[in-house]
Amino acid sequence: MDVGFDSARRRLVRDLMDSGIIKSEAVAEAMLRVPREEFVMPEYRLSAYEDRALPLLGDATISAPHMVAMLCEAVAPREGMRILEVGAGSGYQAAVCAEAVGRRGKIYTIEIELPIAVYAAQNIERLGYAGVVEVFWGDGTLGLPQYAPYDAVIVTAAAPRIPPALMEQLAVGGRLVIPLEEGGGQILYLYIKEAKGARRTALAQVAFVPLRGSGI
Ligand code: SAH
Secondary structure (H helix, E strand, O other): OOOOHHHHHHHHHHHHHHOOOOOOHHHHHHHHHOOHHHOOOHHHHHHOOOOOOEEOOOOOEEOOHHHHHHHHHHOOOOOOOEEEEEOOOOOHHHHHHHHHHOOOOEEEEEEOOHHHHHHHHHHHHHOOOOOOEEEEEOOHHHOOHHHOOEEEEEEOOEEOOOOHHHHHOEEEEEEEEEEEEEOOEEEEEEEEEOOOOEEEEEEEEOOOOEOOOOOO
16 A cells, blocks of 8 residues: 655655754665664554654654654764664664665664564564664673674663763774763763763753663
């Protein structure tokens, strides 16, 4: 049944460009290529192009499209880049990143809840992203040391502080984007790692589900 997903997707991407959230051709193209209706739970398909988070399993949500675009812009995706994502959820963010880094890039995404990790892996496989995206079940606060260092790390759940393993596994010059709990709310921060320490920029006020795990 054609319910106009393609035109709804184009309209959403145009709106995100008009509002300045999508800044680059790479992110616009990536968002245009990934069918969000295939990543939401089946009962939410008709809401796939509303710019809001939607429920997955448990308390997890697929992030709102503007948040996916903002995270993707924040890591400044380039061809061949290697990205670690903590909080695979539906796999949608990973798929958008995969489109932005191309066939020579690699996205490692880790999910702590087994049923959600399975859901993400099925979506990634079914939509043909398995060559670029690898889904892991585990505690992402410990990172994924076996594939480090990463050019970028994206954390899609809110933490009281940066899990030390994630900064350690980031390459010098690499970008880490993470929502941190602050004063009763959450701020999305971008860190750019330097030889000593990191430079940080506040990007936006946000609302993510909590990051759990032993490495915080
Ligand atoms: N990026 C996802 C949205 C993820 S919602 C998408 O595009 O759909 C946040 C997810 O983080 C939830 O699924 C939650 O289970 C997961 N999570 C929380 N703590 C985690 C941890 N320590 N390691 C990995 N995943 C975690």
